[in-house]
Amino acid sequence: MSVIIDDTCITCDACLQNCPVNAIVDDSHNPTGESRYYVQPEKCVECVGIYDDPQCAAICPSIGCISWDLTYTKDNEAHFMENDLYAISKTANGKVKSPSLREKKYRNDIPNEMRGVGKEVQEEPEEMNEAG
Helix, strand or coil: CCEEECCCCCCCCHHHHHCCCCCEECHHHCCCCCCCCEECCCCCCCCCCCCCCCHHHHHCCCCCCEEECCCCCHHHHHHHHCCCCCCCCECCCCCECCCCCCCCCCCCCCCHHHCCCCCECCCCCCCCCCCC
């Protein structure tokens, strides 16, 4: 995973409908029980190889509600497996889809110091000047 939706989400469905890998579930299917949309870390690929930027953030009207998370790699396994923010799903035979089982793609241009600290994926645009 590498993006997370915070509690400022207005549950508008925009991200849900635009995720190319169906990594986002709505508030009624959030496995943590919270009433906000949830990005399944074991599915999210930050749109690598599909789009230039994560589509969830590109379409989100709640600027700042989607932020970078740590990469879903073996190095960050404890972050995902020992944190109440996540409910990692299991394979058909019951094996947890942990980073050790299968790491996910991520954007190499986002350094670790910008991840896991709530760094916004989508930032508010600078003030526009009126033409005229």
